[in-house]
Amino acid sequence: MSLAEAKVLFLRDIRLLSQETQRWHKENLTAFEKVLAKQGIEISDVGSLTAKMVKENFVFYMSEEMGLMANTINGRVRSVRALLKFLHGEGHIAKNFGADIPMIKGEEVIIETFSEEQIDALLRQPNRHTFTGLRDYTLMLLLLETGIRISECVKIDLTDVHLKEGQIRIHGKGAKQRLVPFQGKFRRALQRYLEVRGPAESEALFVTVDGTRISKRYVQELIQDYGEMAHIRDVRVSPHTFRHTMAKYYILAGGDIFSLQKILGHSTLDMVRRYVELFSTDVQMQHRKFSFLENHM
Structure with missing residues (x-):
C-alpha cells in the first residue's frame, strides 16, 4: 500500500469526526507527502516507513531546511502519528513507531485573557x-x-x-x-x-x-x-x-x-x-x- 492510498483509507476511517478535524488531518498528511517528494522520496509501500526516515526527512527537514514554525511542524507530526496508529491497528505496518517521532520545542505561546x-x-x-x-x-x-x-x-x-x-x-x-x-x-x-x-x-x-x-x-x-x-x-x-x-x-x-x-x-x-x-x-x-x-x- 502506498502512502497516498494509506492517507485515503485513514481519512475514510475518521469521517465521523468534525469536518474541521478531517480537513486538518488531510492538510497535514498532504504536507507529509509533499515534504518527502521535495527530497525525491516516494513511499510506494508504507511498510518501508521508519522512525528514522520520518524524523530526518520530515520533522528535521521542516525545521532545519524549510524553517517552519514549531506549531506547524507539531501539528503535522500529530497527524502522522495518528496515521501510523491507524495503519498498525489495521495490520498494514508491523510497529506503531509514532511515539518515536519527536515534537519540536518552540517558544511558549502566550495565552491572552480578559481582565x-x-x-x-x-x-x-x-x-x-x-x-x-x-x-x-x-x-x-x-x-x-x-x-x-x-x-x-x-x-x-x-x-x-x-x-x-x-x-x-x-x-x-x-x-x-x-x-x-x-x-x-x-x-x-x-x-x-x-x-x-x-x-x-x-x-x-x-x-x-x-x-x-x-x-x-x-x-x-x-x-x-x-x-x-x-x-x-x-x-x-x-x-x-x-x-x-x-x-x-x-x-x-x-x-x-x-x-x-x-x-x-x-x-x-x-x-x-x-x-x-x-x-x-x-x-x-x-x-x-x-x-x-x-x-x-
Whole structure:
C-alpha cells in the first residue's frame, strides 16, 4: 500500500469526526507527502516507513531546511502519528513507531485573557433594550460562564437548554456530547433572553432578528465590534479569549483540572495543565466557587 492510498483509507476511517478535524488531518498528511517528494522520496509501500526516515526527512527537514514554525511542524507530526496508529491497528505496518517521532520545542505561546475591567467594558456595550443587544449580552455571558467553543455555541438548540437543572448539552468535536453546568446569575439572564426571544421558528438558541440560526463568523465579528466599542487594544477580542478567561478564573478559584477538562471538552489534560501552570500562583487568594458571574457581577 502506498502512502497516498494509506492517507485515503485513514481519512475514510475518521469521517465521523468534525469536518474541521478531517480537513486538518488531510492538510497535514498532504504536507507529509509533499515534504518527502521535495527530497525525491516516494513511499510506494508504507511498510518501508521508519522512525528514522520520518524524523530526518520530515520533522528535521521542516525545521532545519524549510524553517517552519514549531506549531506547524507539531501539528503535522500529530497527524502522522495518528496515521501510523491507524495503519498498525489495521495490520498494514508491523510497529506503531509514532511515539518515536519527536515534537519540536518552540517558544511558549502566550495565552491572552480578559481582565475584570475589560469584561465589564465588553458587557456594557450591547444595548439590552433591543433584542440583538440582549442576545449578544447573553451569548457573551454564556461564553464566560462555560468556556465553550464558538462552534459549539452556535449549535445549541432550545432542547439542549435545561434551566431547572442548570445545564446545557453541548455538541462538541467528534460528535461527542457533554453536559456543561451554569449557575444562578446566568440562569436568570438566560431566562430573560428566552422570554424576549419568544417562539421563533428556528430550533437554535441564538437567532437573528429574522429567526434564523446565527453563524460562527457572525459571532466572531460582533465580538470584535464590541471590543472596538470598549476600546480594548492590548488583548485579542475573540470568542476564544472568553474560553481562556473562563479557565483562568476557574483555576484561580481553586477548581480542579479534571472537572475543567470535562467542562471545556478537552480530550486530554495537556491544555488544562497549561492553564494551571499559568494561573495557579494566586489560587489561595481566590479560593471560592469557580463562576466569575457569581463572584463579580
